Amino acid sequence: MRVIVTIAILLVFRSAIAQPTTSGGYESQVLSAGQSFMHPGILHSKGDLERLKMAVANKENPIYSGYEIFIQNPASQFTYKMQGPMKMVGRNPTVGQSAYDSDANAAHQNAIMWAITGDRRYADKAIEIINTWSSTLKSVTGKDAVLMAGLGPFKMINAAEILRYTNAGWQEGDIEKTEKHFKTVLYPVLKNFAPFANGNWDAAAIKTVMAIAVFCNDRSMFENALRYYINGTGNGSLMHYIINEEGQIQESGRDQAHTQLGIGLLAECCAIAWNQGLNLYAYDNNRLLKGFEYVAKFNLGNEVPFTEWLDRTGKYHHLKISQESRGNLRAVYEQVYNHYVNQMGVSAPYTQQAAEKLRPEGPGKPGADHPGYGTLYFSNSKRNVAIPSCPAQPAGVIATSAGKAIKLQWIESIGASDYTIKRSIHMEGSYKIIARNIQSPVYVDGHVQPGTNYFYIITASNTKGESENSYETAICAGLPVRWKQQDIGNLHLKGKTSFDGKVFTIEDAGLAIDSNSDRGHFTYQPITGDAEIIARFVPQTSSQFSRMGLMMREGLDDNSAFVSILIYPGKTSQIETPDWRVKLVTENDQEMKRDTSPVFLSLHEPSVTFGRLTGYVWLRLQRKGNNFKGSISDNGKAWTFLPDLAMPLKKALFTGLSVCSGMPKPTSICFDNVSINKKF
Structure with a gap:
């Protein structure tokens, strides 16, 4: 069974604020950017x-x-007593x-x-x-x-x-x-x-x-x-x-x-x-x-x-x-x-x-x-649907990328006869129409350049007019320049990573990161020499068994040497409330397998409530020579350091995001603010 780990797409929203009214009518409130309810x-x-x-x-x-x-x-009753x-x-x-x-x-x-x-x-x-x-x-x-x-x-x-x-x-x-x-x-x-x-x-x-x-x-x-x-x-x-x-x-x-x-x-x-x-x-x-x-x-x-x-x-x-x-x-x-x-x-x-x-x-x-x-x-016995003067703007637009094409899906507007697709390479930029007269709420854009980020808006039309624009949706055709992806270990189904300009989305069929035989998905850049990688985990994850973090590894096979700063669920007496922890991990971490090592940090509020990863967690992994430093933060400013780890790794390492589900079902992981720096 395929395991899918999704790093949720960060949607690009414009501010929409309406002034309240007490006029008592049934009229709609018009928002900024032409949006209305x-x-x-x-x-x-x-x-x-x-x-x-x-x-x-x-x-x-x-x-x-x-x-x-x-x-x-x-x-x-109006006589009800509160x-x-x-x-x-x-x-x-x-x-x-x-x-x-x-x-x-x-x-x-x-x-x-x-x-x-x-x-x-x-x-x-x-x-x-x-x-x-x-x-x-x-x-x-x-x-x-x-x-x-x-x-x-x-x-x-x-x-x-x-x-x-x-x-x-x-x-x-x-x-x-x-x-x-x-x-x-x-x-x-x-x-x-x-x-x-x-x-x-x-x-x-x-x-x-x-x-x-x-x-x-x-x-x-x-x-x-x-x-x-x-x-x-x-x-x-x-x-x-x-x-x-x-x-x-x-x-x-x-x-x-x-x-x-x-x-x-x-x-x-x-x-x-x-x-x-x-x-x-x-x-x-x-x-x-x-x-x-x-x-x-x-x-x-x-x-x-x-x-x-x-x-x-x-x-x-x-x-x-x-x-x-x-x-x-x-x-x-x-x-x-x-x-x-x-x-x-x-x-x-x-x-x-x-x-x-x-x-x-x-x-x-x-x-x-x-x-x-x-x-x-x-109760309503009338078999008719009142069609508005023009359709509501399409909503719930979901964009997915296969590298050479981008697929858009959305919730259909009541009474719409067709849709128009508009695209830009700039957020809130100048949009060009790339398709008209689309009859169903699905469209595949096959004219994309790999590594380019695209922004889409959609309108709905009928004989009475054209809707306002949908909310802007962003997606990259494949991965950005220098970024690559690879399944690690013996997986029966391939994983996948996509990017929307802000957030990586990873689908994964792996079960473990912390053993001699890794099974997970790795999204990375090749980096030589000293470097650091920083990323922010964005809540929430569905699986209570997920492991995710930042990694530097020598190779892409399942037993390559690596160092990782990893978020993982420590065992407790209640499966509903694991003890979420962070530690530096190597490819042969027997202490983690036994889950008895004292060299970890337990996460607390605001990152964790009732055993759930409900808050942000910033992760940072640094390399200087053979010395590796890991640190965490809940705001990206004040950092708490883990004990350093000495590990003789090659000068050239693959550096990036590692994710595994930890169970044979889909789960969800989110990261944003990802950066790799040579000078720090």
Whole structure:
């Protein structure tokens, strides 16, 4: 099985800032650089809220049946009594989770009641909840902080989005404080997602980052979340969570509760993207629907195929599908059924059966895991798609290079008939059109010069006009001048390195760096004499078994002499929390094999939290004659030195980045700020 180690592409984003408004309309906010969001535009669009209001007024089913369930919930009352606020909330250990989640439910549901009834008492209650928490909550803590910040707060953000754009009377100053709260308290917990965990963690982080981005009119944040959804390194990105064409889920062997949680969260991401003019639902030939059909079929009592699966962290290995919680359907099916079947006319028999069995869908239990109430929120019998005046700009552009060609893929814009590809050799430079009338969201640029960095933007068109430019995406055709790459050791599949002008991306099929028989991928330059190499590890890695660092080696065969400064996971009693360490390593490091050597540095905050590499780590390896120095830093300025190592190596060495997965599955490693210096 191939092991892929990815050093994530650093996206080049332009600043996009919008001025908030309390005018109460449904108009979009125009950002700098021509980027825009539609508002309200998280789970509920202008059309959604108008449809709900009209259907409830006319007692139209099935929406009205959903409303009758909705109004019975205590969180839907303007008389709701707040359980918070608190200065700190957290999970594992749990601090204030139920209080926050309950208040978040009430904020969202009161905002919906305001939109449906026009009764300002509901708006006032939702505003009270949001303002109180935004002015009080200062930190989200605990080993499971990502889940704490990724689940309940999603409802709080949706409430804020509705209130801001429906003339609810929310004051400008309070809106600004809420924006700051979302971006400074919630977003820092979620910004790197959760590649170290089961996929529902990633998915929770993705949807809430998308929601914050829309509310705060932050296009770069939005793009980052979209690109992680389709190409992220953790278990929760689309292709890693729905693992095959049959629709099997990464957590299918764990239990059915978390499996439904994860696909429900991914579906909510699609709803947000749809409200911003992007058809994320359709990505990879409706892959999301394949996952829903698989899960619904099994939980309705049918049998499904199952493939033995080891996840991307290396911690969760499932041999058979789990029967735990089988048949306990969660309130996640109406949204997906109504989109694919009622709007798009696509068959989804098992998702439909699950939706019908739950109808009218109730609250998203437990706590605030799901929005729930899908019969009310998402029922729509009309099989049409409203086409905007012109398509939204393409988003989630992913560039990959094979040296002689560059492939671009992106999320299709709703209503687009074709796309135009533009290219430059300068960041934010003068762009030239290189292709027109591209019919699908894929393009291969075969006219590239190896070693050259290229920048791309894409527009979408239909008969009503052309979109704004997509965000700029950079990629190098092959590697920069002087850089080369090589598999080290006996690998059954070749590794690969690519570069985007800032960050190297390495795919690797290796398992070890620290033994007589190396197996990994090496990206290097030939250097003669004294030199140093510096690079920064960028969080996070998915595998808890990865080893990565800087290396100087005599040759490219598996038993060549080398010196490396290496980040590696020291063994502990808990596989979830390894003791991440750094040390100087040679090609015959028996001490490391025994993992008992005292000559290492354990990483701590801000680089490591709860055994996870969540912060930056700067690495530096220097050679002077036969003396090698290694040092680390968390800021690139103040360095901590390891004990020197004397090693008689040849004058000419291969110097670069070495990476191995440490397990038979794909993982992810990130480095930037890579430099090799002869004078230091």
